[in-house]
Amino acid sequence: MDARVQVPKQARRGEVIDVRIAIKHPMETGFRYDVMGKPIPKNVINSLLVTYNGAEIFRAELGSGIAANPYLQFSTVAEASGELRFEWVDDNGTRGEERARITVTG
């Protein structure tokens, strides 16, 4: 799944950093019909998990009320250098993943 994440490359220890993610996904509601009149089945990204060096820092349960091509912004405290990992799954079971490294100084 196409996605973009934004994590500062560098931060000071203890600094609160903004983290953003944008995922290309239709977040199909299940209420729409195609041009032939057939209902388009529901398929939304239903959960997203963000871990920082393996520990959970953010988790989201999403529904069709979240706009297509979901965009999320949250924050976390820069504690140690390492990796932020973003994992998500949609109703069809398709998984997506992105990683970003961060260097924490001080």
Place this chain on the structure above:
Amino acid sequence: MGNESFSLCSPVAAALRRVAVAWLLSVAAFIAAAAEPQRPEPLKSGIEFAGADIRALQADDFSNPAMLWMARGEKLWSEAPAEGAKSCAGCHGEAAASMKGAATRYPRVDPGSARVVDLEGRINLCRERNQSTAPYKPESDELLGLTTYVAYQSRGLPLAISIDPQNRRAFERGRDRYRTRIGQMNLACVHCHDRNWGRRLMAETISQGHGTAYPAYRLEWQAVGSLQRRIRACYFGVRAEMPPFGAPELLELELYLAWRAGALPVETPGVRR
């Protein structure tokens, strides 16, 4: 003069002559004005008619949903489309260098087929001619991604469309179509975008109808779409039959619109309602 015939030298005739000349001049001016297409004054991009939320989305390259398509295009640029075929990068190298300015010159007449092509069409021609691969389907993620990526390399650069003997006929057809009433609502583009830009149409403010931000992410589509798709939506809006993707009338309109946008900068990838 003693005869009854009208003399061209009499004072009355002189006065009539002056009136006739004045009338002929005004008719000529009228014809000239009608024949010569007018650009809106001042030229304003569609983003100037958008609300704060749309402007905020377009201004931030991360929030801009269209950048997800651009990212796809960036990947495709370096991918070989088929066994043994070169990727775009294989011939064009770094897009930032080779494609800079390219989008300011489209639509243009393709020398090979003598037809007007827009950027999407040119990419597909490249696939067929130079990569021995089937063209991308219209509005496919791949085609939109690559078109967005290529056009993005010209972001901020002014459009540079000139009318020459090669594209003049197509340009005139596009210009005439722009002024032709269509659909159950019997409206021409000129009625909204030349005569009523800045005014409200239901909850929206009518723009001048430039295509400089396309391919663009439209909230209504929940996806990126091409200018052809947007023009088709206009046809639908006036309850006219939509021309199919790639129809000459769409390309001719695109050419006219690109000329009409003057030196407005390329804005791709834009965000619109």
Place this chain on the structure above:
Amino acid sequence: MKTRYPRRRVIATLAGLAAAPLLPARAASPAGPLAPLIEKITGGAPLQEGRVRLEIPRLADNGHSVPLKVAVKSAMTSSDHVRSITLLSERNPRPLMAIFHLGPRAGRSEIATRVRLNGTQRVLAIAQLSDGSYWSASAEVEVTESACLDAG
């Protein structure tokens, strides 16, 4: 004709008035349709208004994508932080829009996203704090449509 009030009714009314000061001082009572869902979310605990700031445009360009931001006043320490933020819609076919799980590592109890709104309505944000209390804010959003609807 003189109105007669049955004695039962008088006693019941007086009892109700007497009980009034015992109700929570700042209980929010949002629109009826969301009440059962809110009850489920809070487990019956009262939903208080305050501490939560919900930023959402008063007039949305298009219901398909409406930007929103929720910020909760919290120290965000291990003993005092926001556990979760829940977004509810009054008129969407599925009222529960999202649940965001935070925690002390968040640093700031703020989230931003874009939601789909099925027409003009009220949106509600509920924050659950680490002490088990629930706080909320709501906002009314006007949702308009594009003038040139697309067939495809």
